[in-house]
Amino acid sequence: EVQLVESGGGLVQPGGSLRLSCAASGFTFSDHYMDWVRQAPGKGLEWVGRSRNKAQNYITEYAASVKGRFTISRDDSKNSLYLQMNSLKTEDTAMYYCARWIEGRCDYWGQGTLVTVSS
Amino acid sequence: DIVMTQSPDSLAVSLGERATINCMSSQSVLYSSNNKNYLAWYQQKPGQPPKLLISWASTRESGVPDRFSGGGSGTDFTLTISSLQAEDVAVYYCQQYYSPPLTFGGGTKVELK
Numbered sequence: 001e002v003q004l005v006e007s008g009g010g011l012v013q014p015g016g017s018l019r020l021s022c023a024a025s026g027f028t029f030s031d032h033y034m035d036w037v038r039q040a041p042g043k044g045l046e047w048v049g050r051s052r053n054k055a056q057n058y059i060t061e062y063a064a065s066v067k068g069r070f071t072i073s074r075d076d077s078k079n080s081l082y083l084q085m086n087s088l089k090t091e092d093t094a095m096y097y098c099a100r101w102i103e104g105r106c107d108y109w110g111q112g113t114l115v116t117v118s119s
Numbered sequence: 120d121i122v123m124t125q126s127p128d129s130l131a132v133s134l135g136e137r138a139t140i141n142c143m144s145s146q147s148v149l150y151s152s153n154n155k156n157y158l159a160w161y162q163q164k165p166g167q168p169p170k171l172l173i174s175w176a177s178t179r180e181s182g183v184p185d186r187f188s189g190g191g192s193g194t195d196f197t198l199t200i201s202s203l204q205a206e207d208v209a210v211y212y213c214q215q216y217y218s219p220p221l222t223f224g225g226g227t228k229v230e231l232k
Contacts, residue, residue: 045214
């Protein structure tokens with residue numbers, strides 16, 4: 001059974017940093033692209049970024065709204081995906097989901113971890 | 120970026136009745152080389168992550184009830200729930216994956232009348 005479990009969310013002040021983790025199981029993690037998608041409270045879904053797999057040289061892609069502030073990485077030996085978030089803004093407050101990317105869409109999602117940016 | 124526009128924002132449907140959700144993309148998401156529409160539909164129930172229902176505009180994922188169907192091509196798409204059940208109350212999102220960045224529609228909330 002595919003499982004994705006996010007962790008690392010919490011309350012952080014504007015300008016601060018936070019690192020989210022996503023632990024994957026039930027599939028060959030190293031074969032897959034992995035995405036981060038966020039959802040502000042009461043709002044819709046916003047794609048944050050992607051980590052391609054080893055075959056694609058772990059290329060990362062980012063939404064314009066987070067480029068230069070967020071960094072996606074992964075450790076295939078630990079079946080884990082990470083999102084390092086720096087220079088956080090109040091508008092980054094959201095539930096952050098990791099999702100498995102396959103042939104163009106996100107077929108499995110974690111339960112999410114909540115990030116609140118507030119003073 | 121490709122902008123995805125859903126309508127209506129919300130709709131109330133009686134049990135057993137049909138619900139139709141529209142999704143329009145700002146440019147075609149039909150890839151001519153394989154004749155596939157790079158369009159997916161997700162269902163999100165309160166307090167839960169999104170769940171993939173349909174990919175390639177009309178291919179239901181395994182385990183998705185056949186009352187859910189997707190249609191359309193190019194820039195205009197629909198998600199139809201043929202006979203609404205209580206468990207279908209949710210917000211539904213379309214998403215294009217034709218070109219980066221991946222973009223979602225604003226969502227359509229389906230409620231019981």
